[in-house]
Amino acid sequence: MPLTLQEAIDRRRTTNGPFDPRPVSLEHQHRLIEAAGRAPSHFNSQPWRFVLIDDPKIRERVADIGGRTMTQLMEGGTFFSRYRKYFRFSAEEMDQRRDGILIDQMPAPLRPFIRQVFSEGAMKVMSKLGVAKLLGDDNRSLIAGSPLLLAVLLTKEEYKPGELSGFYCQLSMGMAVEHIWLTCGDLGMGIQFVSTPMEIPGAWDELKALLNVPDDLELMAVYRLGYLPEEKRRPRIDWKSDQRKRLSQLAFRNTCATPEQDPAEKP
Ligand SMILES: Cc1cc2nc3c(=O)[nH]c(=O)nc-3n(C[C@H](O)[C@H](O)[C@H](O)COP(=O)(O)O)c2cc1C
Known part of the structure; x- marks a missing residue:
């Protein structure tokens, strides 16, 4: 259904x-692209292009690059200095802001140290212990084991960063990708x-x-896709x-001076 x-x-x-x-299946691959193509775009310019990558040799090479860059990102502590602000460490913290990523699954011995584990200093120590390499290897296997990779590109004829057309292109591309994402759900597939x-x-x-990628196209994003497995096991460190956010945290009424009221809680 x-x-x-x-x-x-x-x-x-x-x-x-x-x-x-x-x-x-080829039928499903084409469904994804056709769904993307139905997205709105400025003047119906359809500035997006896609590369469907199912060749195992190319997937392996993308996986090598994905794995290596994950290790590099973790090794230098860059990941945590860049993204620390998005991590939440308790349900209360998450409930207050209602955004970001709640780390809710870790091996039991690490749980008491969860905040420290996600600090830059601890990450440097863990890198020495090979954790960055392990995370990189995991990423490599996840990508190599994904039956389909998808590259999203924009035509440079339309995409001019810094100009209004650049903004329009990114907006249009986001909507096209969302169509793909929603279609994945319909086909029993996942995407990352x-x-x-x-x-x-x-x-x-x-x-x-x-x-x-030719000179007249800009590579914008890469995704891994596939059918969801019957049994979903959570990774050892998961979020x-x-x-x-609540309505009152993300919408205003008439002007930005009045937050929208949240509906009364159902009894
Ligand atoms: C612009 C953008 C960049 C993202 N980058 C990543 C990423 O690098 N890795 C990842 O696993 N998810 C990434 N995501 C997915 C978000 O983390 C995810 O949408 C968000 O946490 C909400 O979770 P949900 O998609 O499961 O609802 C990205 C999403 C967007 C829109």
Whole structure:
């Protein structure tokens, strides 16, 4: 049974675990791209392009780059200095802000030290112990084991960073990607960003070369996709990010001076 629109929106999630190894059918691959193509764009310019990557040799090479850049990002403590502010360490903290990432699953011996573990200094110590390498290896296997990778590009004819068209392109691309994301839910698939190559200078250029990206296209994002496995096991260190802000935290009425009122709690 296809999901209703409300179900598709409510169930949309990022998949941070492994996918089922079976290939994504060509029909489903095309459904994803067609769904993206239905997104709105300025003057119907459709500035997006996609590369569907199912060749295991290319996936392995993307995985090598993804794994290596994850290790580099963790090793230098960069990840935690850049992103520490998004991590929450208790349900109360999460409930107050209702945004960010709640680390709610860790091996028991580490739990009392959860805040310290996520500090820059501790990460440097853990790097020495090989944790950064382990996380990189995990990322490598997750990407290599994903039956489908998807690169999203914009045409440079439209995409001009710093100009209004640059903003329009990014807005349009975001909507196209959301269509893909929602369609994944409908097809029993999951999706996750492969973002670490963007964080390490030079790695993005390696990906562009690997994918033969021509001069008139800009490589914007890479995702890994696949069917969701029957049995979903949570990784040893895992998080939740399904909390969302209340209406009063994200909407105003008429002007920004008046927060929208939250509806009364149901008894
Ligand atoms: C621009 C952008 C960048 C993101 N980067 C990553 C990423 O690098 N790795 C990842 O696993 N998820 C990434 N995400 C997914 C978010 O972490 C996720 O959407 C958020 O935590 C809410 O969780 P949910 O998608 O499961 O609802 C990104 C999402 C967006 C929109």
